[in-house]
Amino acid sequence: MSMSMDGMGGMGGMGGMGGMSMGNGVPGLFYIQKMYWAVIGSAIAAGTVVNILNHFLAYQRLRDSTLTPAKPKSLFFNTCATITALIREVSYSSLPPLSISGRTFHFAPLGPVLIILAYLVVVLVFCFYKLDTTDEWKWEDVGYRTGFVNICQLPLIFLLAGRQNxxxxxxxxxxxxxxxxxxxxxxxxxxxxxxxxxxxxRNWGRYDYITYQLKHDALTKRGFAAWCILTFIVLTSAAPIRSLGYEFFVLQHLVTFVGFTVAVWLHAPEEVKVWVWIAIGLLVFDRVARYAWATYANLSIFHRSPDHKNTLWANRATFSPLPGNVTRITIHNPVICWKPGQHVFLTCHSVAPLQSHPFTIASIPDDNKMEFVVRAEKGGTRRMFRYASRYDDLLGSGETSAKQERTAFIDGPYGSLRPLRQFDSVIFLAGGMGATFTMPCLRDIIAAWTAECHQTDSSKRTRLTSAKRIRFVWVIKSRAQLSWFESQLQTVVADVAECKRRQPDIEREIEISIYITCDEKLEPQTIQPPICSQNQQEPPTEPTVEKIEKEKTITIEEPSPSSSSINEAKQCCLPNGGCCCGTKVEDEDEITEHVCTCSGPAPPKPVERRSSIEKPPISETPLPPANALTILSGRPQPRTIIRKVLEQAEGESAVVVCGPRGLSDDVRRSVVYLSDERAVHKGTGAQGIYLHVEKFGW
Known part of the structure; x- marks a missing residue:
C-alpha cells in the first residue's frame, strides 16, 4: 500500500508541488521556471542590443562624409570593433571536415555550437540544482524538477520554429x-x-512498479506516449532522414508535433498547462501572420494596378529551360517588395501540385520582375523543368515558341543579412547555383554606385554605399552555365565603366572571375560528360529537349579516385567545347601564359590581362569583354583571393559565400586564419571581416 501511494501520489501531486519548497534551501519549481526564462530573456535582449548597434553602425557609415566611412573613428567604436573581431574569430571557427568510408561529414561553426552547449549547461543546472541524485529518496524530487523544466521549454521551441519569427x-x-x-x-x-x-x-523500479504504472496509470501512459512521439520527431529530424524527401518530412513533422502537443497537454497538471497554451498561441500567431500576408501577396484585389485588375490571382509565372537541367521562373510585375538575398516559398499547382519550395530571388526590385533560377533535382523542381522544356524549341536557347503563363503563389519574402552597402570592400564567392544569392547582392551595390553617379548636384550628394571594392568569384561546372547570369554580368561591367567615366575621381573597383571545373564535389552532375581524348575534334553539344524527354535525367556517380577525374589534374572536355581541370589556381596574378584545350596545353600566346582567359563559345551570345571577366580552368584558392582584398581595405570588409559545404567551410576557415594572421583590430591597423555563409540547399 505504501509503494502504491508513493508512485501514484508522486505523479498526481506534480502540479501541487509547483510552489512548494523542497527543503534545505532548494528553490521551488515555479521559481526554477521563472529563472529559466530570465536567462532566455537576457540572451534575447543581448542579441537585440547587438542588432540595434549594427543598424546604427550602418546608418552612421552611410552618413559619414570622410573617405573611410567603414573605419571606426572613436574609442567606443574601436573597442566594439576589437571585441567583435575576437568573438568572430571564435564563432567562425570550425573543425575540418571528416571523411569516413568515402563520405564527408561537415561540422557546424563554433559559435552556434557554444550557444547550444551553454543552453544545455543552463538546463541541466536547473534540473539538478541543490538536488542529491545519489539519494534514492530524492529521485522523486528530480522527477518533479525535470518535468517542470521540460514543459517551460516548449514556448522557446515554438518561437524558434516559426517563419514569422x-x-x-x-x-x-x-x-x-x-x-x-x-x-x-x-x-x-x-x-x-x-x-x-x-x-x-528509477523511483518505481525499487518496488518493481514500472510495468504496473504503464498499464494502469493514465498520467504515466500519456507521459510515455509523449516521450515516444518526441523520440520519433528527433530521429526523423536528422539531416540524412530529412534529405530523403522534403515534402514527406514536412507532412509527418506537422502530424507528429500535433500528437506530441496533445499528449503533453493531457500529461501536464493544470498548474503548468499555461506553457502548452503559450506554445499553441505562438503557433497560431505564426500561421495567422503567414496566411494574412500570403493573402495580400497573392490576391489581385489588394493591388489595383492595370496588370492585376482583370484577374483574381496577382502572380503569373513563366518557365524557361536553361543548360544543366535548370529552369528560369519569372514573375513579371510582382506585387511585393524584397531585399537582395531573400527567398520565397513558391507554389505552382498547375505544374507541381501541392508542393511548395524555397527559392532564392535571383533578381533585384529594380528589374520589376521576380526571377528564380532553379536546378531540377526531383519532385516539383523536375516537373518544372520538364514543363519548361516542353514549350521550348531547344534546351538553353532562351527562346520559347509557346510559352504559357501559370498562376503562382508566393509565401515570403524571408531571409536577412546585414546590409552589404555599409562595408568598405565586399567579396562574393559562389559555387554553381549559389550565384542566385550572390548575384542580386552584387547588383544591389552596383545599383547604388549607378545612382550616386547620376547625382548632378555635388554639394547635395547623398552617399548610398560605403563600398569601394568588389571581388566576385563564381565556380561553375561547365562553360554553358555562364548563360544563367551572363546578361547580368555584362550589365554590371557596363554600369561600373559608366560610373568611372562620369566620376573618375571616386574610387570604385570591381574584379570578376569565373572558374570552370568538372569537379563533382562542387555540384552534382546530371548529364554524363564526354570522355576526353587526344584526337577529339568536335565536342558534343548540349542535349536537346527531345532527348531529355526521352531519356529523362541521367544521374551519374562520382568518379572514383582511380578514374581520369579532375582530382588528378587531368583534362576533361566540356559538353560544348573547351575543357576544365581540378587543380587549384593559387594566385591569378601569377598566371602569365596558359590556354587549356581538350588535347592538352596549347602553345603560349599573348593575353590581354594579367591572368589567362579561356574563351570557348557558348550558344550564340557574345561574351563580356575580355578585360572585364577572367575565365579560368580550375578551382579558386579562397584564402589568396580574400587576403588580396583585405590588404587594400580601408574599413570593415564583408565576405559572402553561397555554395556547397566544401566551399563554405574553406571560406570560413580562410576568414578565421586571415583575421588571426592580420591581428584584426589588435594594433596592426587591419580592419574587421564580416562573414555571411548562406546555406546551400534545404
Missing part, C-alpha cells in the same frame, strides 16, 4: 538560421524528458 526580428536573424537552434533545443528537450522519465522509472 519574433526572436528573428529582435536579434536580426532569419528563421532558417534559427531553425538550427530549434532542432538542437528540441533534442535538449528530449534529453531532459528522458531524465524526467528515467528518474520516475
Amino acid at each position: 519574433i526572436i528573428g526580428k529582435l536579434v536580426g536573424m532569419s528563421y532558417e538560421r534559427l531553425n538550427w537552434f530549434h532542432r538542437w533545443i528540441a533534442r535538449t528537450l528530449w534529453l531532459t524528458a528522458t531524465i524526467h522519465m528515467g528518474f520516475w522509472f
